[in-house]
Every structure is written in structure tokens, then in C-alpha cells.
Amino acid sequence: MSVDSTIEQSYWKKNKLKIAPWLFLAPGLLMFLLYVIAPIFQSIWVSFYEWDGLSPKKFIGLANYQELIDDRDFYRSLKNNVIWLVLYMLAVPIGLFIALFLNQNVWGIRIYKSLFFFPFVISQVVVGLVFAWFYDPSNGILALIFSIWGGRPPAILADEDYVTYGIIAAGLWPQIAYCMILFLTGLNNVSPDQVEAGRLDGAKGWRMLWHVILPQLRPATFIAVVVTIIGALRSFDLVSIMTQGGPYGSSRVLAYYMYETALSEYGYRMGYGAAIAVVLFLIMMVYISFFLWRMYRQEKSGG
Amino acid sequence: MFPRPIEKSSAGAQRSYKIALPIALLIWLLPLIAVLLTSIRSAGDINSGNFWGMPTSFNMIENYTAVFTNTEIGKYIWNSFRVTIPTVFLTLFLSCLSGYALAIYRFKASMWLFFLFVAGNFVPFQILMVPVRDFSVQTGLYDTVTGLVLFHAAFQAGFCTLFMRNFIKALPHELIESARVEGVGEFKIFWYIVMPLMRPAIAALAVLIFTFIWNDYFWATVLVQGDHALPITAGLKTLNGQWISQWHLVSAGAIMAALPPVLMFFAMQKHFIAGLTLGATKG
Numbered sequence: 001m002s003v004d005s006t007i008e009q010s011y012w013k014k015n016k017l018k019i020a021p022w023l024f025l026a027p028g029l030l031m032f033l034l035y036v037i038a039p040i041f042q043s044i045w046v047s048f049y050e051w052d053g054l055s056p057k058k059f060i061g062l063a064n065y066q067e068l069i070d071d072r073d074f075y076r077s078l079k080n081n082v083i084w085l086v087l088y089m090l091a092v093p094i095g096l097f098i099a100l101f102l103n104q105n106v107w108g109i110r111i112y113k114s115l116f117f118f119p120f121v122i123s124q125v126v127v128g129l130v131f132a133w134f135y136d137p138s139n140g141i142l143a144l145i146f147s148i149w150g151g152r153p154p155a156i157l158a159d160e161d162y163v164t165y166g167i168i169a170a171g172l173w174p175q176i177a178y179c180m181i182l183f184l185t186g187l188n189n190v191s192p193d194q195v196e197a198g199r200l201d202g203a204k205g206w207r208m209l210w211h212v213i214l215p216q217l218r219p220a221t222f223i224a225v226v227v228t229i230i231g232a233l234r235s236f237d238l239v240s241i242m243t244q245g246g247p248y249g250s251s252r253v254l255a256y257y258m259y260e261t262a263l264s265e266y267g268y269r270m271g272y273g274a275a276i277a278v279v280l281f282l283i284m285m286v287y288i289s290f291f292l293w294r295m296y297r298q299e300k301s302g303g
Numbered sequence: 304m305f306p307r308p309i310e311k312s313s314a315g316a317q318r319s320y321k322i323a324l325p326i327a328l329l330i331w332l333l334p335l336i337a338v339l340l341t342s343i344r345s346a347g348d349i350n351s352g353n354f355w356g357m358p359t360s361f362n363m364i365e366n367y368t369a370v371f372t373n374t375e376i377g378k379y380i381w382n383s384f385r386v387t388i389p390t391v392f393l394t395l396f397l398s399c400l401s402g403y404a405l406a407i408y409r410f411k412a413s414m415w416l417f418f419l420f421v422a423g424n425f426v427p428f429q430i431l432m433v434p435v436r437d438f439s440v441q442t443g444l445y446d447t448v449t450g451l452v453l454f455h456a457a458f459q460a461g462f463c464t465l466f467m468r469n470f471i472k473a474l475p476h477e478l479i480e481s482a483r484v485e486g487v488g489e490f491k492i493f494w495y496i497v498m499p500l501m502r503p504a505i506a507a508l509a510v511l512i513f514t515f516i517w518n519d520y521f522w523a524t525v526l527v528q529g530d531h532a533l534p535i536t537a538g539l540k541t542l543n544g545q546w547i548s549q550w551h552l553v554s555a556g557a558i559m560a561a562l563p564p565v566l567m568f569f570a571m572q573k574h575f576i577a578g579l580t581l582g583a584t585k586g
Contacts, residue, residue, distance in 0.1 A: 021405075025401050025404040025405070027397050028460045032423060032461060043430045043433055101327070103306065114568075115328055118332065118335065121514060122335075124518065125539050126560055130338050133338075141333075144355055204307075241520075277429040277432065288422050292418050292422060
């Protein structure tokens with residue numbers, strides 16, 4: 001008995017630096033594998049089946065993907081995602097612009113900075129409700145502005161041509177705030193010496209921004225671009241709150257289309273939904289790989 | 304300092320900057336101000352289309368009482384707390400441990416596991432939706448607060464492990480080495496030496512997770528159905544369907560939903576921004 005326990009002890013002593021990390025990792029890693037990593041593979045697997053969530057799954061090979069190729073609603077959602085990606089990027093320069101505007105040391109500026117950041121703290125559900133009401137053709141502020149000039153307001157959220165742009169505008173509001181705070185933090189760390197040196201060389205305004213400031217803001221810019229791309233591809237809340245994908249599915253994005261296919265009154269097509277999710281995942285994977293590759297280089301260089 | 308400090312400009316420029324600031328803020332927050340004003344208007348104002356003029360009467364108490372007595376909003380808010388607070392604790396527990404493991408120990412899989420956490424943190428929710436929902440249904444966790452908490456904690460563990468690992472890596476490693484030489488056990492090192500130094504990271508993550516989880520809408524919709532467990536975000540969506548054009552009630556409800564994270568943000572602003580801007584200065 002006592003021999004046993006000393007053997008055990010010495011085993012632990014000899015190997016504790018090998019075993020300890022796995023003990024520390026176990027709870028987090030198990031949860032993460034169970035709820036995040038395994039489901040990715042399960043989704044890929046389900047995408048080869050026809051399944052309503054209850055009755056037995058039926059293997060149909062690539063049929064879901066073949067259906068996707070001819071699905072006009074899928075292309076429409078994909079196209080909307082591209083519009084989201086492109087227009088959402090506006091958050092980065094606008095965020096930078098507001099950050100530059102607020103980067104002063106006047107009385108009360110800290111309160112101003114926090115209040116400008118406000119929209120990011122609020123739930124997208126609230127943002128969606130507020131903007132839906134803004135666009136309301138009978139009572140919204142947009143209608144009010146149009147009526148000043150005697151015009152008739154467009155019903156933005158009921159118009160197939162405008163609806164996606166209307167939702168993106170709502171999404172930009174918190175996203176700009178997010179980018180702004182990233183740039184404000186970045187600006188705090190801009191080296192004053194280099195700015196002074198630039199001034200001595202006669203750089204100012206745009207030239208100073210481009211040649212001296214922006215290179216130093218690269219980490220902030222990188223993070224701002226990454227979170228904006230992810231935000232654009234994840235867009236779901238606003239579409240669900242403001243239009244539920246309508247009118248006639250014209251404001252759907254992939255995330256919403258997937259949800260609608262798999263889990264709504266239109267039918268529980270889990271397999272087809274999973275196939276849409278896989279496509280969205282592959283698009284996201286491009287960015288994730290790029291991000292990881294950059295991180296890998298940094299880790300290697302001992303960052 | 305860029306742009307050039309305004310104090311060095313002419314008095315006129317300084318004055319116009321100080322005038323421009325509040326105007327810009329007013330325009331920027333116009334949507335919120337409008338909601339705030341609408342939430343205290345009377346039904347009469349709403350019906351007569353008086354949205355943007357002065358309220359004819361001050362109905363704050365009536366509207367907010369109406370929201371709480373006629374709807375389940377009180378329950379939804381309570382559910383949000385029941386989901387959010389345990390998630391914050393569970394996530395911090397998981398990520399302190401895993402972040403510590405990945406930061407302190409050198410082992411082969413370390414970097415790959417780290418990348419696994421980071422990559423998982425970026426995946427679109429939809430790729431997880433069908434299996435996670437199915438798993439919850441199978442285990443009886445569907446439509447329960449516990450089910451939502453477990454998923455949120457597991458998913459947030461990705462970002463939080465990244466955060467904790469980088470934070471611990473920046474701590475002086477000699478501290479741990481010398482404790483080991485002294486013969487202090489591995490767990491004791493974690494608990495008595497590293498944990499006290501992690502307070503700022505824990506505070507930053509706590510506010511961030513609180514806000515993320517409070518504002519979550521997607522998983523609240525996917526994993527919960529009934530009023531008994533529905534958080535405020537999904538609840539507000541349901542109420543919005545019932546309150547057609549009763550914008551004074553919608554606004555009051557929206558304000559209630561927004562309030563807790565806003566208060567949290569103002570109370571712990573420094574930590575919140577430190578957490579959010581991690582990586583914006585170096586790397």
C-alpha cells in the first residue's frame with residue numbers, strides 16, 4: 001500500500017509537467033469539442049442526408065448541394081452577403097474618421113467617446129427595432145424628412161431594391177462604433193516622436209495620416225477589418241428583426257436563409273439547411289485560415 | 304498626437320470644435336434619443352402621429368408600468384439574468400484553466416489547441432445550429448436555461464481562452480519557475496500565484512461576456528421556445544409582433560432590454576474597452 005502510493009507519487013512528480021496541462025485543459029476543451037468542434041463535422045455529415053429532425057435520416061449523397069446550384073433563393077442570399085461584405089467595410093474608414101475627430105484633449109471628451117461607443121453595447125434587436133421604426137413610411141423620421149420637401153417617402157423595408165441597404169445601414173451604426181473604439185485605442189499608442197518627426201519634415205493632414213499614422217495603426221486596422229468581415233457574414237439578428245428576410249425573401253442572407261430552411265414554418269429541412277451552413281462555413285474558413293496563418297507567423301517569430 | 308491638438312489652433316477653431324462635438328453626438332445618438340422620447344409619450348401622441356414634436360404629456364410611469372403588467376417582460380429580463388450570470392462564471396472558470404494550460408506549459412499540441420480555440424470562435428453559428436439543437440433535444444436541455452448556459456459557456460470559451468492565454472503569457476515567467484524550484488504544486492501555483500495577477504483580465508472578460516450573452520438573439524431563438532426560459536432579446540421580438548404600431552410600448556420595452564448592458568458598460572468602462580481592444584495595439 002505504502003509502496004504503491006510512493007510509486008504513484010513519484011510517477012506524478014516525474015510527469016507532472018506533462019500531465020498537468022491536460023488536467024487544466026480538460027473542462028474547457030471537452031466543452032468546446034462537444035459544443036463547437038464536433039457539431040461542425042456533424043453538420044457536414046447531415047448535409048448529405050434528408051432529414052426533418054425527427055424521422056430517420058435518409059442518405060442522399062450530394063443531392064442537397066445539387067439543389068443549391070439551381071436554387072435562386074440561395075443565390076439571392078449569397079449576393080446579399082456580398083453586398084453586406086462590401087458595404088459593411090465602410091465601417092472601417094468611418095470609424096477611423098470619427099476616432100480622429102474625437103482624438104483631442106478637451107474637457108469632457110471621455111464622456112463623448114463613451115457616448116459615441118454606445119450603439120455597440122446595445123442589442124442588435126433594439127437597433128433593428130429602432131431602425132425599422134425610422135424607416136416606417138407613415139411615422140418614421142425618414143418620412144418626416146421627405147415630407148419637408150413635399151416628397152413621398154419610400155417604404156424602404158417593403159421595397160425589394162432598397163431593403164438590404166436599409167438593413168445594412170442599421171448594422172453599420174454599431175459596427176462603426178466598434179471600429180472607432182479600436183482606432184481610438186490604436187491612436188493612443190501612436191508614437192509622438194514619429195508624429196513630431198513627420199511634422200518637421202513638413203507632413204500634415206492627409207500625407208501625415210497616410211505615411212505616418214496609418215502604418216502605426218496597422219494592428220488596429222487589421223482587427224477592425226477582421227471583426228467587420230465576421231460581422232457581415234454573421235448578419236442574422238437585424239434581418240430577422242427588421243424584415244424576416246422579406247419582402248419575398250429579398251433581404252435574406254445565408255445565415256438567415258439557413259435558419260429559415262432548417263427551423264421555420266416553411267418546413268424542417270435540416271439536411272438542406274446544413275448544406276447552406278457548410279457553404280457559409282467554407283466562405284468564413286477563407287478568412288479564418290488567413291487569420292490563423294498570420295497568427296502562426298507571429299507565434300513563430302516569438303511575438 | 305494626431306491630429307494636431309486643438310489647443311494649438313486658433314480660438315475660432317477651438318470654439319467651433321467645441322460646438323461641433325455636441326451636434327455630432329446628437330446626430331449620432333438620434334435613434335436612441337428618439338426611442339427614449341417615444342417611450343414616455345402617450346398613446347394619443349402615437350395615434351396622432353406626434354413622434355418628433357414635444358410630447359403633449361409625460362407618460363413615463365404609465366408606459367413602463369403597462370409594459371411590465373401587461374406582458375411577460377419582467378420574466379424575460381429575469382431569464383436573461385439567469386442565463387447571463389451563470390454563463391459569465393462558467394466561461395471564466397473554463398477559460399482561466401485552459402488559458403493557463405496553453406500559456407504556461409510547453410507541449411507539442413499546445414499551439415494547435417490554441418488555434419483550435421481561436422478558429423472555433425470565428426465559425427458561423429449556423430454550422431453549429433442543427434447538431435447543437437439536436438443534442439439539446441436528446442439530452443433534455445432544449446428549452447431550458449441550463450441548455451443555453453452550457454452552450455454559451457462552451458462557445459465563449461474560445462475567445463476567452465485566447466484572451467487569457469495571451470494575458471498569462473505576458474506575465475513574468477520567472478515567477479512560476481521560482482515557485483516550482485521551491486516545490487510549490489502545479490495547482491497551487493495557478494491558484495495562489497497566477498490567479499491574483501489575472502484580476503484585470505477576469506474583470507475585462509466578465510463585462511464583455513455579460514454584454515455578448517445578454518445581447519444574444521440567435522441562440523435564444525434556436526434553443527428556447529417557451530416564456531419560462533425566453534431571454535429578453537427573443538422576448539422583445541415576440542412582443543414586437545403583438546404591439547403593432549404601439550411604438551410607445553415597443554420603445555419602453557427596448558429601453559428595458561438595453562439598460563443592463565449599458566449600465567454594466569458605464570460601470571466598468573475601462574475593463575470593457577481593454578477587453579475589446581485586445582490586439583488593437585500590438586501584433
